[in-house]
Amino acid sequence: MNDFSYLKENDIYCDAACQSLRPQPVIDALNEYYREFNSCGERVKYPWGITTDQKVNATREKVLKYLKLKKKDYFVSFTLNTTYGLNLVLSQFDYEKAGIKKIITSDIEHNSPFLSTIAFAKRTGLPREIITRNEDGSIPIDTDFNHALVVVNAASNIDGRKLENIKDVEKKIHKSGGFLIIDAAQAMAHSKDVLEKTSADAICFSAHKMYAPSLGGIIVRRDLLLYIKTSFVGGGMVSDVDRDTYDLLSKEPEHAYTKFESGLQAWGEIIALGAAIDWLEGLKKSDHQNLENNYEELFEFLKSKEKLHVVNQVANPTISLYVDKNETGFDSHFLGSALADQGIMARTGYFCVHYYLDHVKHYPPLLRFSLGYHTRPSDIEKIKKALENL
Numbered sequence: 414m415n416d417f418s419y420l421k422e423n424d425i426y427c428d429a430a431c432q433s434l435r436p437q438p439v440i441d442a443l444n445e446y447y448r449e450f451n452s453c454g455e456r457v458k459y460p461w462g463i464t465t466d467q468k469v470n471a472t473r474e475k476v477l478k479y480l481k482l483k484k485k486d487y488f489v490s491f492t493l494n495t496t497y498g499l500n501l502v503l504s505q506f507d508y509e510k511a512g513i514k515k516i517i518t519s520d521i522e523h524n525s526p527f528l529s530t531i532a533f534a535k536r537t538g539l540p541r542e543i544i545t546r547n548e549d550g551s552i553p554i555d556t557d558f559n560h561a562l563v564v565v566n567a568a569s570n571i572d573g574r575k576l577e578n579i580k581d582v583e584k585k586i587h588k589s590g591g592f593l594i595i596d597a598a599q600a601m602a603h604s605k606d607v608l609e610k611t612s613a614d615a616i617c618f619s620a621h622k623m624y625a626p627s628l629g630g631i632i633v634r635r636d637l638l639l640y641i642k643t644s645f646v647g648g649g650m651v652s653d654v655d656r657d658t659y660d661l662l663s664k665e666p667e668h669a670y671t672k673f674e675s676g677l678q679a680w681g682e683i684i685a686l687g688a689a690i691d692w693l694e695g696l697k698k699s700d701h702q703n704l705e706n707n708y709e710e711l712f713e714f715l716k717s718k719e720k721l722h723v724v725n726q727v728a729n730p731t732i733s734l735y736v737d738k739n740e741t742g743f744d745s746h747f748l749g750s751a752l753a754d755q756g757i758m759a760r761t762g763y764f765c766v767h768y769y770l771d772h773v774k775h776y777p778p779l780l781r782f783s784l785g786y787h788t789r790p791s792d793i794e795k796i797k798k799a800l801e802n803l
Contacts, residue, residue, distance in 0.1 A: 414700065416692070417787040423756040425792045430570050430731050430783035431760060432621040433602060435689075442688035443626055446681035454680045455649060465680050472687035473670065476630060479601075479690050480616075481609045485635075490673035491683055492629035495598040496525040498617035499564065501645060501673055502594060502631065503533045506562070511640040512590055514560040515540045519552065520773055521571060524765040525617075526564045526596045533562075543768075548726050550574030552582050561591040567600035567607050567616075570764055571781075573729030575600070575607045583612045592637070598622050602693070602785070603704075603730050624786070625689035626682040631673055638663065638672060647675030700786055704730060707788045714797050715782075721800075724779065731783040733764075735776050745780040748803065755799050759783075 416436035420426070426434055446468075452461035454469050473489040492498045506513075518530045520543055534541035544556055550569060563586055568575045576582065576595075586593045595616045600608055602623040608616065614637045620628035643650075643661060650671045653660045663672035712728035715721050720740050724733040738744050749761035760781040763770045770776050782796070 414703075414786060420787060422791075425757045425795055426787065427757060427759040427782040427784060427792075427796070429602075429785035429787075430599060430622065430764075430781065432619075432627070433624045433785050434787045435626065435685075436624055436692050436786075438692050439625055439685050439689045443681050443685040446684050452680070454678065465684070468684045468687065469678075469680060472683050472690070475687050475690045476632065479694070480605060480611065480632065482611070482632065487632055487634055488669045490631045490633060490670045491678055492617075492631060492673065494621070494627070494629040495523075495596055495617045495619045496529070496629075498615075498629050498631040498673075499525055499529045499594065499596065500532070502615050502617070502633075502641075503529050503564070504536075505641050505644055506533075507640045507642045508537055508539065508562065511562075511592060512560050513539065513562045513592070515542060515562070517542045517544060517556070517558070517561045517563045517565075519544050519546045519565050520769045521546050521550075521569050521574070521766065522564075522566055522769070523570050523596065523598070524767065525598070526566065526594075527766075527768060530564050546574075548574070549577050551576065551578040554578060554581055554585060556585075558586045558589040558591045560589065561586065562594070563591060564594045564596070566596040566598070568597075568604045569766075570599045570731065571733050571766055571770065571779075572725040573599065573604070573731040574726070575604050577607070579607055579611065579613075587612065592640075599731070620682070620686045620689065623686075623689060624692060625686040626679075628679055628682040628686055630686075633669075633673070635666070635669060638669060641672060643672065645673075645675055649677070650675050696786065703790070704784065704786055704788065707790060707793050708732065708784050711782060711784070711793050711796065714793075714800075718800070724776075730785065731781065733779045733781045735779045738777065745778045749780050751803055752796075752799055755795070757796055757799055 450461040450464040452465050454465040476489045516530050516533055518526050593613045595613045597616045597618040601618045614634045616632040618630050651659045652662050662668040708730045709728045712732055715723050721734050735745050746761045762778050
């Protein structure tokens with residue numbers, strides 16, 4: 414793909430689940446901000462600032478449109494990353510006013526929701542439950558969601574399995590007096606279909622996993638604000654400040670996003686996220702087919718090798734496996750280093766999913782190939798050849 418023409422022939426990047434490469438239009442959008450209208454948003458009246466405001470507001474609208482959500486129901490705030498967003502919401506959530514009796518997460522969660530729910534349970538004294546997800550990523554619908562705050566991912570960073578029954582889960586949680594917060598970090602780029610027209614109360618995501626610069630976002634259901642006790646405050650959030658009091662801008666519906674945006678924002682990165690969404694929406698059928706062909710070919714190859722133990726049940730852009738040291742004489746870290754010597758960049762370890770991979774499944778460290786729209790058919794051939802040689 415020409416938008417990744419800067420990628421050298423012998424650089425084979427397979428760590429898109431950590432952060433995706435940025436296509437040229439996104440890089441250009443970021444450079445344009447710094448070169449042509451580098452300015453503060455929401456604070457100034459000069460032309461550069463007006464341009465910044467217009468482009469930032471356009472990105473907020475693009476995020477909602479991307480997931481087919483309505484502005485009257487949701488707003489978008491920007492943060493550092495998914496982890497920051499989850500902690501920001503949970504640390505200010507008025508569980509007593511909301512009538513919450515417990516917090517629920519699942520076994521396959523990234524440390525972002527896993528650790529933040531531990532902290533929430535310790536702070537509130539509420540019980541914390543860990544549910545076992547089905548092999549396809551769905552949640553058992555007979556789970557007791559009565560007055561529960563549920564924090565789960567929409568797609569796994571281990572093997573890409575998706576929350577397939579999200580609509581049924583959302584309905585039951587809300588009918589049971591509960592709330593749903595989604596970790597969408599791994600879903601926004603390649604599995605956004607699972608999130609379209611969601612009724613979740615908050616969706617946290619990382620732009621740097623969807624071909625945009627390093628940035629986080631929270632898509633918030635407007636009625637969730639009834640249960641947010643603002644404690645993280647700063648510039649940009651207030652309409653007036655007296656000696657010991659302040660008035661929040663978020664009281665006004667058009668400024669609801671300021672509830673989670675304290676201080677100066679990453680204006681250039683936000684604008685470049687808008688460019689990334691435009692780029693994703695403009696991909697051709699052949700681009701999607703190329704990605705699918707690449708991950709299916711790699712998946713089938715890996716599964717055919719007796720000493721490579723593939724974790725995935727089905728092919729996905731994110732594929733994890735491990736090697737048994739007793740069978741091979743080396744572990745996944747050694748394998749990852751050997752691949753790196755040949756220009757193949759893949760992730761090794763537990764991918765911030767320590768509880769499930771180490772303590773539940775008792776896997777040794779894993780090796781993960783996470784592909785993207787930058788992946789070339791020649792990359793797959795080189796990976797196959799390298800593994801054959803090893």
